[in-house]
Amino acid sequence: MSNTIKIAEKYFELSNQSNMGEIGKMFSDRSTYSSADTGVYLGIDQIINMMSNFHASFSKLSWIVKGIKELRPGVAEIDFVFRGITKAGQTVENPGTEYVIVFDDKIQHIEVRSK
Structure with a gap:
């Protein structure tokens, strides 16, 4: 495994x-994050x-990984399903693809795409 x-x-x-705390250690001050749902962020603090x-x-959330592969050195593609229950009690389920x-x-960039 790479x-x-x-x-x-x-x-x-x-x-x-x-x-x-541990997620923050995976990024650098130059890391970026992009998602149509949450926006674009630069650096550990913003992310x-x-x-x-x-x-x-x-109140509850999880990402279920359906598939993961390395497209080329340093680029991982992860197919997932996000499941959560909002504080208001609404159930949310969204499939997507994430590029790490x-x-x-260090994680240099994350891009999240909804399906």
């Missing part, structure tokens, strides 16, 4: 635990702030 795949899997594992707010809006780009053992 290091890129290991890092992407760890990121999803930590996301399912809402472990912002973790967005993620913390997103996680806080749910890794360089020097």
Whole structure:
């Protein structure tokens, strides 16, 4: 298993635990994050702030990985289904694809695409 795949899997594992402290260690100050649902972010502080707010809006959430592959060195493609229950009690289920780009053992970029 490649290091890129290991890092992407760890990121999803930590996301399912809402472990912002450990997730933050996976990024650099130059990392970027892009999602049509949440916006575009630069650096650890912006990314973790967005993620913390997103996680806080749910009483329960998880990402179920349906498939993961390395498209080319440093680029992982993850097919997933997001499931959550909002604080208001609404059930949410959204499939998507996430691209995790890794360089020097840090996540350089994440792009989330809804299906």
